[in-house]
Amino acid sequence: MHAAAGGGRKVTTFRFDANLKWLFTELEFEARFDAAAAAGFAGVEFPSPYGYAAPVLRRRLRDAGLTQVLINTPMGAPGTPTRSGLACIPGLDGEFRAGVERGLEYATALDCELLHVVGGIVPDGVGRDRAFACYVANIAWAAEQAREAGVRIVLEAQNKRDCPGFVLQSQEQAAAVAEAVGGDQVGLLLDFYHLQIDEGDLIRTYRRFQERVWHLQVADPPGRHEPGTGEIGWRAVLRAVAESGYPGWIGCEYAPAGETVAGLDWVRRFRGAAA
Template identity: 45%
Template structure:
């Protein structure tokens, strides 16, 4: 059975962020993910997870100034110290929240830095993070993202991501496969997931076009969910989409995977 987790950055957006934990539990989700926890106290978030019986599946490493358009700093040569400090902060939060996976966003490639330096910076940062996370009992994930939504993003495809993982030389680095992003960049979803299944630690979803819930676009999610079960994917699938109306109104597609408590 496909295991769905709610991305609280995207879902239940009509509510204050801290109220979304209860809403996710009431909707039948047993696990959650979100972009960043760092604006909140660790104990406050841990209390909400325990109170509502939720597992924290994933959050991201610090990714720079999100409000100013930064989408990660791992490929930026002049931000290595900040990146390494952020790894320590992320580990502290992950331990407090019982989170066993952290995702790294590579960032937008700087136009004034040589391509080989951008790549070598990212590889070195991935190696550092993977090593630190391994010692902490946490897996490092790397996510390719489409360049329609984030122009200039450095990591944009499955093969590129796997080559970066190979270059960093760690067995504690995995692919985070976002179905929406990869539909836009490369397609061939089912075959790609099956081919690289041992290297995929987490999957996320949204339909295309629009990045709304499954059933609103071109992606055949009933087929993909059956495919994931057939090939033996046993990880979580994060619901990282923009509800077409409200989250609750649009959850019909997930009825067979959730057990609402309210």
């Protein structure tokens, strides 16, 4: 799914990928690969591949002709302190490192260039400064492991409404960590849904950090459905992304308001944004 350049301005070509945790949930997980390809996607992402053997996933990707764009590091079960990641939780260094190593193993096996190291929620009874220092140290360690594996890592600030207590509180803070510890090894996963809820000013914020943004995700608040169902002015936002020359993928991480394929009409409607 692409948006073509037009006129005399230099613009990028959009590459949308399907998040298989969120899209095509009408189907069993392994059937979603073929469904994504049939709908026109060339790439997929999903946060947790760890319930499947890597060779099984690799075969599904190959058979469907898809690129694995992004996976996350392992997280705990819903309702647990590690449900949104482990990186900022003191005392879990060993578990965190094992998770990064497992994530890198899967990323390598799936030819996936990006590993999202999920930050985590500051635990009760732990000061934010202590949790943040733990987070920075862990990201620095993860960056070195990723460099050796030939994988890049990305960091994401999540909104405080859906994920209260998340360690990263803004795009600025995420970018500062990436710059401080990562060099060319750590970038940003900028999700316009999270950004709109917490900070707004989407175009200006994107432009401010665009050199460090390696992956984008889209969903429309307040319902987190497909673009065009909520409050974001997607035509202007996508035009700004196109005109920036953004070279990465745009992950469709939203809950379809209805059936997945019917909801993909938004891609056609906003395809002209880059022209």
